[in-house]
Amino acid sequence: MAKDKEPVPVDPEHEKLEGKGLLTGDLEMGRWLFAQPCDFLRGATSIENLPPVSAPEICFAGRSNVGKSSLVNALTGRNTLARTSNTPGRTQELNFFTLGPKGYPALTLVDLPGYGYARETRSRVEQWTKLVMAYLRGRVALQRVLVLIDSRHGLKDSDHEVMKLLDETAVSFQVVLTKIDKLKASEVDARVEDVRMGVRRHVAAHPTVLATSSEKGDGIAELRAEIALLADREAFRYKTQSE
Ligand SMILES: Nc1nc2c(ncn2[C@@H]2O[C@H](COP(=O)(O)OP(=O)(O)OP(=O)(O)O)[C@@H](O)[C@H]2O)c(=O)[nH]1
C-alpha cells in the first residue's frame, strides 16, 4: 500500500514524529493493530511453563513499579487487562497476551515482573530475576525488549545490568520513558536526551528513546506504531480485507 508510506504532512503531529522515523501509515498500522482483540494467554512462573511461540514477541521490562502493566493497558486501551498496583512487585509472573485479528495472532505482548525491588524476600527477588533473565536470554521469538525507565528517576544500575545482558545475548531493546505527566513539559526533552546518551554505549540499544504517559496518553500512538513494525505482517492482510 504505497499510500501508507507517504511522508507525514506538516502539522503539529509532524514535529513529534520527526527523528523517530515513523510515518503516518505506521501510526495507522499501530492504531489498527492495537484495536484488535487482545487476550490473556498464560501467566508463567517458570521457564518450563512458557507458552509455545505463536507470534513475534515484545516484552515490557523494567524496575518494579515503573509502569509496565499500565503501559500494556494503555497500548491496548483496556484498563484491566494487566493488573497494576501502587505496591511494587504486583506482577509476579510472565504474563503473555496475544494481539491480532481473531485466529491470526500478529504479536505476543509479555508483561514481566519488575526487577530491583528490595522489599520482597531475597529469595523471591532472586527467583523472579532468574526467571526474567532466563526468558530474556533464551526466547527466540523475542523481537524487542522495551526497557521502561521512570522519567523522574532516569537510569539506575539495575537497568544497566539488564541492558548489558541484552547486549551480550544480542537481543535488541528500546528504552521507553514512563510517567512523563509527572515532569514539567520543559523537562521531558532534557530527560529523553540524558537517557539517550546513557544508553548509547549499549550495542543492542535502539537509538530512539520514546517518552510516554499511560495516564495521559502521551507517546502511546508512537509506541503502538514502533511495535506494529515488528508484528507478523501476514496479520495485516486482514486490515486491507476489512477496509
Ligand atoms: N502518573 C502516572 N502514574 C503511572 C503511570 N503509569 C503507571 N503509573 C502508576 O505507577 C504504579 C505502578 O504501575 P504498574 O503498571 O503496576 O507498574 P509495574 O511496572 O507493572 O509494576 P510491577 O508489576 O510491580 O513490577 C501504579 O500506581 C500506576 O497507576 C503514568 O503514566 N503516570
Ligand SMILES: [Mg+2]
Ligand atoms: Mg506489573
